[in-house]
Amino acid sequence: MTTLLRDLYASTHEFVRTFGAFQLFFLRLLKDAPRILVRRPGLVIKQVYNTGALSLVIIMVCGFFVGGVLGLQGYSNLARFNAEDSVGSVVALALIKELGPVITALLFAGRAGTALSSEIGLMKATDQLSAMEMMAVNPVRRVLVPRFLGGAIAMPFLVAIFSCIGLFGGHVVAVDLLSVDVGSFWQQLQLSVDIDDIREGFYKSVVFGIVVSLLAVWEGYNAVPTAEGVGRATTRTVVISAIAILILDFMITAVML
């Protein structure tokens, strides 16, 4: 019993300590972010390219098929009520408010998040961060902040692209394959989607971008500097990001209803 309590205390203590360190780390990144954006925009643009542009293919392919599946499911279910003309609004609302931000964030964590944490972890393991320190270059400013900003900036654009391609996929399936009237598809879509829906999707994309990028740089920076340590950090980035995305999605949806 005593051992159990001691273990529980140690775990709680460790969790609180780590969570506090994580928040301080976030504040440190935020503090240096304006300086890097103004003085070293090239570093940030390079990371927007690395995390955003290089994720485009996977985002577009997945967006197309998610939109296609929504078109199929929407059509088959709405057809029971003779409401298949509304498939445009089902596809659009599901993509813009929910699936666009969530699936993009999950894919982003898998593609860009893991790349960020493993890159930073390897830089640590091979003394590159120590070498920067020894060259009087602050690695937090030079390495972490641009990567964090790059990921956070890229995410809303990726979500927008995912949703647009998803709509195209839904259109191809519903209109071209299942013969839903094209006018009805777009008219229903325009009638059902308003600016609040787009705003909700945008807020989610911003929050997910910040959270996934933050978790990726945190895990990479705190990785044990060995091959196994970097591997574990990469895995943790995906697992914790996925959990955080789904919990935050629920919270934001609840707040914005």
Next chain:
Amino acid sequence: MLRRSAFLPINRYYGPALDDTSENLIEIRDLMYSRGSRVIFKDLNLTIKRGEVTAIMGPSGTGKTTLLRLITRQLVPQQGVIFVNGVDIASLNRTQLYEQRRRFGMLFQNGALLTDLNVFENVAFPLREHTNLSNRLIRHVVLTKLHAVGLRGAADMEPAELSGGMARRVALARAMVMDPDIVIYDEPFVGLDPISMGVIVRLVRRMNDALGITSIVVSHDVAEVSTVADRSYLISDGKVAASGSPDELNNTNSELVRQFMHGMADGPVAFHFEAPNYAEQLLGRDAE
């Protein structure tokens, strides 16, 4: 990590600080550092003279790299003081520390080249970060440094394309690019072929003399270090076991120094890590 006051007894006096024209560029007084329950340094005293090549030697695991990290304030001593250029390095804030580090060049064991930059950009990195030199001037400086290490032709190569020796030479060019006062070499001879080793040994000496810098070489390659060092320190059991010129160390009567300098298996430094009785362990009796 930087809150040194948490470790230092405030009533302890470590002697007067050096001024920055002192003959001793680095002075370590009563250094104590431990990791967990393992004491790495215990009342270590050591001075590094301006303009000399100083070798720090010792058996594996004696904390040679840790000592370098303490000198460069990547680690903070738990007791004692380290003066660098007349300044207690542990008392500096981050800005002051970075000012001080601009006077250092450090060659890491594995080179620590930045993998997202090519050879040219690796050497140019400190210049781009700390100066407003034009691209043309940076190009001249970088090519000069690369030429000095014989790798001007490799300027466009990526770090992954370099051999270990080449990477070490690029890292040396990068360490020298800001014309530092102190250059620190962490195991510069490990894993090098004889030609690369000879080149590095000569470079260490030549750059030290030509540029008037102070060099610290951490190594256990006794033969190579002896050809290049003005003064050597042998560290064992957390203290300086012996010091002097390579000749003095070679001719000493100390058993420990003779064992180390001549690579003998028998002597005060045990080859085997502490372990239970071999025969008992093989027979499985150690678990009983």
